[in-house]
Amino acid sequence: MSxxxxxxxxxxxxxxxxxxxxxxxxxxxxxxxxxxxxRVARYLSKNLFRLNAFVFLLLFCIVWLVPIVVGVIGSFxxxxxxxxxxxELIPSDGFTxxxxxxxxxKYDTNGVRLPVERWILNSFIVSTVTTVLYLTIxxxxxxxxxxxxxxxxxxxxYVLIFTMVIPGVATMTAQLANMANLGISKSLFALILPSLxxxxxxxxxxxxxxGIPQDLIESARIDGSSNLRIFVKIVLPLAKSVFxxxxxxxxxxxxxxxxxxxxxxxxxxxxxxxxxxxIAYIAGSKTANSIGINLASAIVSAVPILILYIxxxxxxxxxxxxxxxxx
Amino acid sequence: xxxxxxASEYALKRSKRKQFFKNYGIVLLFLxxxxxxxxxxxxYPLFYGIVMxxxxxxxxxxxxxxxxxxxxxxxxxxxxxxIYNTEFWYSMKNTALFAVILVxxxILVxxxIxxxxxxxxxxxxxxxxLIYFPSILxxxxxxxxxxxxxxxxxxxINQWLGQTIGWLDQTTTAWFVIILLCLWGGWGGNFIILSxxxxxxxxxxxxxxxxxxxxxxxxxxxxxxxxxxxxxxVCLFTTIIGYFGLYGQVYVLTNGGPANPDTGxxxxxxxxxxxxxxxxxxxxxxxxxxxxxxxxxxxxIGCITGIQLFLTRERKSGTKLxxxxxxxxxxxxxKASEPVPAVREEANGNE
Numbered sequence: 001m002s003x004x005x006x007x008x009x010x011x012x013x014x015x016x017x018x019x020x021x022x023x024x025x026x027x028x029x030x031x032x033x034x035x036x037x038x039r040v041a042r043y044l045s046k047n048l049f050r051l052n053a054f055v056f057l058l059l060f061c062i063v064w065l066v067p068i069v070v071g072v073i074g075s076f077x078x079x080x081x082x083x084x085x086x087x088e089l090i091p092s093d094g095f096t097x098x099x100x101x102x103x104x105x106k107y108d109t110n111g112v113r114l115p116v117e118r119w120i121l122n123s124f125i126v127s128t129v130t131t132v133l134y135l136t137i138x139x140x141x142x143x144x145x146x147x148x149x150x151x152x153x154x155x156x157x158y159v160l161i162f163t164m165v166i167p168g169v170a171t172m173t174a175q176l177a178n179m180a181n182l183g184i185s186k187s188l189f190a191l192i193l194p195s196l197x198x199x200x201x202x203x204x205x206x207x208x209x210x211g212i213p214q215d216l217i218e219s220a221r222i223d224g225s226s227n228l229r230i231f232v233k234i235v236l237p238l239a240k241s242v243f244x245x246x247x248x249x250x251x252x253x254x255x256x257x258x259x260x261x262x263x264x265x266x267x268x269x270x271x272x273x274x275x276x277x278x279i280a281y282i283a284g285s286k287t288a289n290s291i292g293i294n295l296a297s298a299i300v301s302a303v304p305i306l307i308l309y310i311x312x313x314x315x316x317x318x319x320x321x322x323x324x325x326x327x
Numbered sequence: 328x329x330x331x332x333x334a335s336e337y338a339l340k341r342s343k344r345k346q347f348f349k350n351y352g353i354v355l356l357f358l359x360x361x362x363x364x365x366x367x368x369x370x371y372p373l374f375y376g377i378v379m380x381x382x383x384x385x386x387x388x389x390x391x392x393x394x395x396x397x398x399x400x401x402x403x404x405x406x407x408x409x410i411y412n413t414e415f416w417y418s419m420k421n422t423a424l425f426a427v428i429l430v431x432x433x434i435l436v437x438x439x440i441x442x443x444x445x446x447x448x449x450x451x452x453x454x455x456x457l458i459y460f461p462s463i464l465x466x467x468x469x470x471x472x473x474x475x476x477x478x479x480x481x482x483x484i485n486q487w488l489g490q491t492i493g494w495l496d497q498t499t500t501a502w503f504v505i506i507l508l509c510l511w512g513g514w515g516g517n518f519i520i521l522s523x524x525x526x527x528x529x530x531x532x533x534x535x536x537x538x539x540x541x542x543x544x545x546x547x548x549x550x551x552x553x554x555x556x557x558x559x560x561v562c563l564f565t566t567i568i569g570y571f572g573l574y575g576q577v578y579v580l581t582n583g584g585p586a587n588p589d590t591g592x593x594x595x596x597x598x599x600x601x602x603x604x605x606x607x608x609x610x611x612x613x614x615x616x617x618x619x620x621x622x623x624x625x626x627x628i629g630c631i632t633g634i635q636l637f638l639t640r641e642r643k644s645g646t647k648l649x650x651x652x653x654x655x656x657x658x659x660x661x662k663a664s665e666p667v668p669a670v671r672e673e674a675n676g677n678e
Binding site: 060082141144148150163164167252255256263 | 351353354356357358360361362364365366367368369370371372373375376379384386389443444446447448449451455456457458459460461463464465466468469470472473474475476478480481482485486488489511516519520522523568572574578579599602603606607614617618624625626628629632633
């Protein structure tokens with residue numbers, strides 16, 4: 001067992017033990033009413049659970065982040081270090097960018113270069129186009145459901161809600177044949193178009209629109225605004241946050257998707273792949289001489305998500321809490 | 328007089344008709360694109376899939392399609408000599424077993440962490456963000472990181488332990504790694520939903536409970552858990568459904584996993600992985616069979632989703648959006664009922 005692991009275990013155990021001892025002391029003193037009146041004592045008696053929670057969460061988060069730290073560090077570790085000093089967190093020959101350079105000049109078994117930059121571009125195209133198109137289409141549809149009146153409105157909406165029951169797996173094969181029949185099965189349209197019929201986002205946007213006062217829309221209508229104008233000038237600014245949340249969900253969903261691109265794009269034309277498919281392909285070789293490159297590819301695919309998350313983590317977390325959609 | 332009425336009625340009718348077209352034109356313009364995509368990519372594939380499952384469907388050359396009736400479903404449900412039947416139910420069993428083991432874990436652990444975070448220790452927002460973070464990573468990225476951790480010869484864990492365990496080469500340990508990855512990169516959503524639920528538990532409930540002398544563990548079971556029942560239900564069902572769709576983790580980590588030496592079937596095959604492997608196997612005439620499998624699984628998952636939608640209808644509490652809506656509704660109700668208390672106060676004053 002390595003010294004690092006041993007030291008880590010000892011530290012964790014010591015902290016836990018100290019915390020338990022502190023708990024027992026405070027609780028015991030409190031029972032015998034011997035806890036002093038000082039600032040520390042008052043703080044402890046009031047916030048004992050919070051202090052415990054803090055220490056536990058701190059330890060938990062450190063363990064929780066080990067894979068990410070390992071991933072990031074590993075992607076900067078040279079091949080030499082992996083083969084000669086495996087398991088070292090800080091490589092003896094220093095950090096290098098070699099893995100990233102090697103990733104962009106990696107060849108497959110047939111000697112054909114893997115078009116990694118093309119995969120990145122594809123992923124970006126698919127994610128952004130899906131997001132923009134879906135928000136537009138679903139936003140207008142939600143407007144129609146909330147602010148317009150037409151016959152059969154409720155029935156159409158209930159039919160839409162009912163189809164949420166149908167899981168993707170039931171229609172996956174047919175979707176594949178559908179794409180083939182439409183003649184777009186070997187293009188990026190096959191990744192963009194199917195997600196435009198999703199009901200979940202429409203439902204979320206509609207729920208938000210319901211919170212916008214109808215009076216506001218009515219008064220705008222009396223002032224002679226057209227529906228398009230109302231949508232752009234009134235509804236859109238009010239519903240910015242829900243569009244942001246749904247947009248993030250869309251983007252991350254499209255970016256992270258693995259199964260559908262794999263199934264639809266196949267293995268013939270690698271220049272069509274998205275980044276996730278490519279990474280899964282690269283990771284297929286689990287030998288030592290590719291650990292660094294694998295990790296570099298993983299980090300490359302995670303960085304856009306990471307950047308999005310840093311800037312919008314509050315919105316994402318609120319959105320997940322609000323909708324129960326898990327990404 | 329009579330003529331006048333007719334004329335105005337005609338005008339009214341005409342304007343109504345005009346209004347009708349105006350209204351429905353805009354409805355069509357706004358709703359049309361969505362309905363188009365919805366019909367083309369959501370409803371049509373469902374019926375097309377049912378048709379496909381009754382055919383020996385050749386995706387490369389549709390002219391070779393042959394009707395097979397319900398024979399594929401018969402094979403799937405009763406013919407245990409067929410390799411499709413055995414492998415389908417084998418991977419179903421794997422998936423179900425996996426879900427049964429993991430669902431309690433994936434709800435209880437997040438619940439415990441959510442309780443801790445909900446006590447609002449210093450920096451709890453940072454903790455929340457960090458704990459949720461792995462859940463939004465692409466599954467192939469987190470899978471690759473786990474491969475580098477659990478690799479046999481050069482993996483970090485083996486090196487730290489000083490062992491040479493083939494984590495991904497044995498069935499039990501491979502499942503263990505898959506479970507770890509599912510926990511690490513999977514329960515963040517549950518955690519967020521549950522902590523949102525905990526945050527919104529009415530404080531007066533706790534006060535009432537403490538007046539009645541109910542504290543600690545009992546308060547947890549008697550007050551907190553019933554109060555977050557909607558969130559627990561959402562978590563339970565979305566988790567079950569999510570685990571039936573388990574695919575990426577298996578594909579990246581083991582790709583079906585160590586083969587069973589007797590049957591040659593991958594021992595970590597889940598149902599989605601199996602369907603994917605069939606579709607990517609290069610057999611062009613297998614799609615009818617796969618469609619039948621997908622529908623069989625789909626009916627099952629659809630039932631679970633249906634129960635969930637039924638149980639959670641109009642009860643998505645504990646949410647910011649829903650709260651905003653509820654506040655708006657309450658405001659409206661308040662406005663409507665405002666005059667009543669005012670009158671009462673006046674009456675009191677007069678007395």
